[in-house]
Amino acid sequence: MIRKLCLSLTLVAASLSVNAHTLQNKAYHTGEPIPKPMQMTGFIEMQNARIVKDISFTDLKGKEVKISDYRGKLLLLNLWATWCPPCLKEIPALQQLRKDNQGKDIAILSLSIDAEPEIIPAFMQEHGFENFETLTDPTKKVELIMPANVVPATYVFDGAGNLVGFMRGFLHWDDKGVQPYLDQLMAKYAHKTAAQS
Template sequence: MTTGFANRRGLVIAGVIAALTVAVIADLHGFRQVAVDADAPRASAQLPEIRFEDGDGAPRTLADFHGRVVLLNLWATWCVPCRKEMPSLDRLQATLGGPGFEVVALSIDNSTQAVRDFYREYGIGRLAIYIDPSTRVTDTLGAVGIPTTVLVDRDGRERWRRVGPAEWDAPEMVEQLREAVEAGTAGATNHDKS
């Protein structure tokens, strides 16, 4: 009896240690999936240079979108909340995408093929493929978890950010983003916090 209890106790302790080890390693690498409400108007300082690649491996920067309002979404194919919100981002791009607005879904996956496979599996057809396999963008933006979404105005200034998933194509969100596009995001800080 004592041996069985000791074995179970040892397994429980080993499980707790393993879980804590995984959590610490994930935290050290910046891969926390946070569902906090970090929605807040941001100072309209110019964002730092953000470098990434398109689906063909060509270098891109956020400055390539100057003149458009950009909804920059940091995500990964292995992130469960990200996977759930990607179809709504695709529908948002279908609704609002054009010369004045673009959803830039920037994956921190290691391979473009993983993103292509994900897009195919989930029927994502309107979002371009953008990838930062170095994951430097998370440090550059000070992202505390993924998904992190940043509204960027036409001049490359951050207007607000959200940490955690959202229904980006919900009618009230579409209306608020439409108003932000029409205003160039001047003063557009009110958005869905659900």
């Protein structure tokens, strides 16, 4: 009897610990979700912004880049890999999206999860993407935020670096409904701070 009681108390304590940890990860309630265009159906706008680690990645020149470098902007972090055909289909539209949004409160970053980043420049040249800027994450540090078992995938962060949404899978970034939706996400999230609710 005492043994069962101790086991029950241990399970309750463990449950409370997990719940407390989950609550600590919540930055704020995101409110009413923005209505999505059909093309963005697979995008999940989270009910609660989630506090994540400020992890760093490396660009192809070896410079370190952190999520916190983009405070005050909506950040789209798009995961891709050289072995992923749908990722290649996204690259031209993502390049255009970056150009179209220069000077706005948005940053669009690409992150390769290739285990051998040294192959990326030749790969880019082979496919005509010489001007495509990408970060690298050969050890998959991004998994401290979300799983990296599906590419392409895009994670969205508010201006304070909190995770507010994600999409796993291919997206036609050049669809006419995408830009107006991104504009609404910018208006809602770009200037969030950790203290806002």
